Amino acid sequence: MxxxxxxxxxxxxxxxxxxxxxxxxxxxxxxxxxxxxxxxxxxxxxxxxxxxxxxxxxxxxxxxxxxxxxxxxxxxxxxxxxxxxxxxxxxQVLRLWLSFRQLGEARLAEVSRVVETYLKDRRALEAITNDQLIARLRTNDVVVLDVRPEEEFRAGHIAAARSIPITMLEQRLKEIPQRSTIVAYCRGPYCVFADDAVGLLRKHGYQAYRLQNGFPEWKMQGLPTATGAQS
Amino acid sequence: MxxxxxxxxxxxxxxxxxxxxxxxxxxxxxxxxxxxxxxxxxxxxxxxxxxxxxxxxxxxxxxxxxxxxxxxxxxxxxxxxxxxxxxxxxxQVLRLWLSFRQLGEARLAEVSRVVETYLKDRRALEAITNDQLIARLRTNDVVVLDVRPEEEFRAGHIAAARSIPITMLEQRLKEIPQRSTIVAYCRGPYCVFADDAVGLLRKHGYQAYRLQNGFPEWKMQGLPTATGAQS
DNA sequence: TCATTATTCAATCAACTACTTGAATATATG
DNA sequence: CATATATTCAAGTAGTTGATTGAATAATGA
CATH class of the missing domain: 1.10.10.10 (Winged helix-like DNA-binding domain superfamily/Winged helix DNA-binding domain)
Incomplete structure (x- = not known):
């Protein structure tokens, strides 16, 4: 006892x-x-x-x-x-943070409210998913555009992507062929770089879309990545 | 500006x-x-x-x-x-909690230290993994024993398991065939019910092992489960 | 309706947290 | 060796959070 x-x-x-x-x-x-x-x-x-x-x-x-x-x-x-x-x-830390964020998005009404309040225009820009991009890459003529600062591109990027930081995009527009569809991505769903890029590109007559997620989510999903500067 | x-x-x-x-x-x-x-x-x-x-x-x-x-x-x-x-x-909450716990186990030295301090005997009891159990279930004569309180068994259990709560185990030993290998499981890696069960069973001459994880981890891994009382 | 029981609320006090400031430490460079 | 730069540490303060109580609120069943 x-x-x-x-x-x-x-x-x-x-x-x-x-x-x-x-x-x-x-x-x-x-x-x-x-x-x-x-x-x-x-x-x-x-x-x-x-x-x-x-x-x-x-x-x-x-x-x-x-x-x-x-x-x-x-x-x-x-x-x-x-x-x-x-x-x-x-x-594992990245995985925890992403599943943490995902839970918040799914369950905390306030998160969506905050996003809608500040990113009103987000809805208008059709976003395409990772899977949709993979599919398009196989069949279509798509330019994948990484608009993050260049150091982040160098530290890791989507394998097929080319880097034009959002700050340089307007000057370097002529590097992008008018014929192609453009898919821009950035740091993740709460980063506005890709939104700004899509806005700018459309203003100049391009057919541009935002990738729904950013680079960390792409990497976490095990999709093809690369590191280093542009070849 | x-x-x-x-x-x-x-x-x-x-x-x-x-x-x-x-x-x-x-x-x-x-x-x-x-x-x-x-x-x-x-x-x-x-x-x-x-x-x-x-x-x-x-x-x-x-x-x-x-x-x-x-x-x-x-x-x-x-x-x-x-x-x-x-x-x-x-x-999703279960998933978050499990990946949270996993990160703690993997990275916080103090977690292992605490576990080793209090669960000294744990090392002596060989634990078998979910995959090993699946393999054994196909080929061997194994009794999977759920030693949690019966209500928890009813709320969900490993498909092949039978329920004998740890509190009843000593009285109900005769229900378990001496020939079989026993694999006991409980709430999870920090629950001692299965440790106690394995100790008791071995004392009575059984060949008994602890399942490394508990029911929530089994379920999360998408392995076969069932609900309701014993048939 | 009233008594019973489970749960939540409200108020208290102690403990903790975030941020600021200024000093200390570590590393590199002339 | 002195100086400059990046980072960390330590101490102080204001504000917030947590555990613990006892009282209040629901929901049920007689």
């Missing part, structure tokens, strides 16, 4: 300890700022300063958030001269 | 709002208590009182945690007479 009581206590302690450990991951994921950092790191490795400026945080604050992500083993860091370069710890 | 500044501000607001929404899920997952509740709900629907007593919480405290999980749309509730019965909101 006494034995049982003790054993009960031990089991409770075990469960408390165990779930408290798992909760560390939850705590790391419980801040919008940190999720934004993960989303940025899903594109490529970045220094603290780059992250701070992209996420509109002070460097010290950003560094602190990164320490929290690191304590939960969600990101890893390497030293490169003067810089600390952060990246997602591994593919 | 003014335009651009405004647009920058709007984009920032959008990202802040969006990621803050996703962070609601992280917040819900940031307490060990709540994760334990999810783990329990992964087995079956439960009333507030059942959950409170299994997780060693006061009913009021438990209810509060459930409200938080519900606000993040991770659990759903239905009214059944005097009781509010809670369940996981859908399969």
């Amino acid at each position: 006494n034995n049982e009581v003790i054993s009960q206590g031990v089991k409770r302690q075990f469960k408390d300890d165990l779930f408290e450990q798992f909760a560390r991951i939850g705590k790391a994921l419980s801040s919008g700022r940190r999720l934004e950092l993960l989303e940025l790191l899903a594109q490529r490795e970045r220094s603290v300063e780059e992250l701070a400026s992209e996420a509109a945080l002070s460097v010290a604050n950003c560094s602190q958030h990164l320490q929290i992500l690191r304590a939960a083993q969600l990101v890893a860091v390497r030293r490169d001269g003067l810089f600390s370069r952060y990246r997602l710890a591994d593919e | 003014n335009n651009e500044v405004i647009s920058q501000g709007v984009k920032r607001q959008f990202k802040d709002d969006l990621f803050e929404q996703f962070a609601r899920i992280g917040k819900a997952l940031s307490s060990g208590r709540r994760l334990e509740l999810l783990e329990l709900l992964a087995q079956r629907e439960r009333s507030v009182e059942e959950l409170a007593s299994e997780a060693a919480l006061s009913v009021a405290n438990c209810s509060q945690h459930l409200q938080i999980l519900r606000a993040a749309q991770l659990v759903a509730v239905r009214r059944d007479g005097l009781f509010s019965r809670y369940r996981l909101a859908d399969e």
Whole structure:
């Protein structure tokens, strides 16, 4: 009897300890700022300063958030001269973040509300899915356009894609054949680079579409990717 | 120029709002208590009182945690007479929780440390994987034993299994043929019911093994399941 | 209707979190 | 070796969150 009581206590302690450990991951994921950092790191490795400026945080604050992500083993860091370069710890982290995001999209009405509020024009632009793009690539004449900053293209891109960062697109329009269908993609469903690209292309008479997802989702689905600069 | 500044501000607001929404899920997952509740709900629907007593919480405290999980749309509730019965909101939640747990196991050294501290004997008991069990079921004479409480068996179990709750196992030993190999399973890798069952069975001369994972993992993997009482 | 029971709400206090600031550390360069 | 730059650390403050109570609210069944 006494034995049982003790054993009960031990089991409770075990469960408390165990779930408290798992909760560390939850705590790391419980801040919008940190999720934004993960989303940025899903594109490529970045220094603290780059992250701070992209996420509109002070460097010290950003560094602190990164320490929290690191304590939960969600990101890893390497030293490169003067810089600390952060990246997602591994593919499992990307998978967790994507399924986390997917759950939010599917179940939190507020997410769709926020997206609709800010991205009103999104509906008008027909988006095509990864599978549809694969199908088109086999049969049609399609140009796949990566409009992210060039470093992100270099860190990894859809195998068939060519890079024209959104900031350069207007100047470099003549590189794109008028005859082809254009499919533009960027960082993911909450990035507006591809929206802007499609808008610009259509204004200039192209037949352009947005890819529904971005590069991380494509990669996670196991579809063909490549790294390095444009050949 | 003014335009651009405004647009920058709007984009920032959008990202802040969006990621803050996703962070609601992280917040819900940031307490060990709540994760334990999810783990329990992964087995079956439960009333507030059942959950409170299994997780060693006061009913009021438990209810509060459930409200938080519900606000993040991770659990759903239905009214059944005097009781509010809670369940996981859908399969995606189970998937998120399992990939969350998997990440913790793989990356947080403390998780393995806690498991090793409390479940020292675990190593001695060879565990067999889902795939190994499938293979054995085809060729060998195996009894698959569900040692969870009977209500959990009724709510869903491995198709080939028979139910003997761990609390009844000693009395009902004679129901199990001595010749067969026994594979016992329970709620999951952190549940000790199957460990206890294997210990007891071996003491009585059976050849018994623990299934590495529990029922939720089996189901998530798309392997054959059944519901309802024993036929 | 009233008594019973399960659940939720509200208020408290303690504990924690985010962000800021300024100093400290680490690395590279002249 | 001194200087510049990138990052981290430490301390302080304001604001928020969590656990715990006891009271209030539903829903049922007599």
